[in-house]
Amino acid sequence: MLGLLINEIEQKEVEYLLRRELEELLMDLEDHRIDHMVKRAMKERYNILFQLFRRVANENECLKYMPKRSENQ
Incomplete structure (x- = not known):
């Protein structure tokens, strides 16, 4: 297990980057x-x-980005 210390600004930046990547994957x-x-x-x-x-x-x-369950799961 790894740990990571980040401040609030860095947390918001990571959250923003992940959100954009998730949205792009959903679109694709x-x-x-x-x-x-x-x-x-x-x-x-x-x-x-x-x-x-x-x-x-x-x-x-x-909840907005919760993966959808597929038929075979």
């Missing part, structure tokens, strides 16, 4: 031109970034 996942294999990798990346986002964002913000 909606694109029908992207291959299924690429989308699967994008979903894995989304889940990792969401786990990081949960550590810096408040509960209401996390």
Whole structure:
């Protein structure tokens, strides 16, 4: 396990960067031109970034980006 000490300004910056990346991934996942294999990798990346986002964002913000459950889960 690793620890990280950051101040409030740095926390807000990390939260902002993660939020933008999550939004971009959500937008790309909606694109029908992207291959299924690429989308699967994008979903894995989304889940990792969401786990990081949960550590810096408040509960209401996390609910906005909560990953959708797929049919096979």
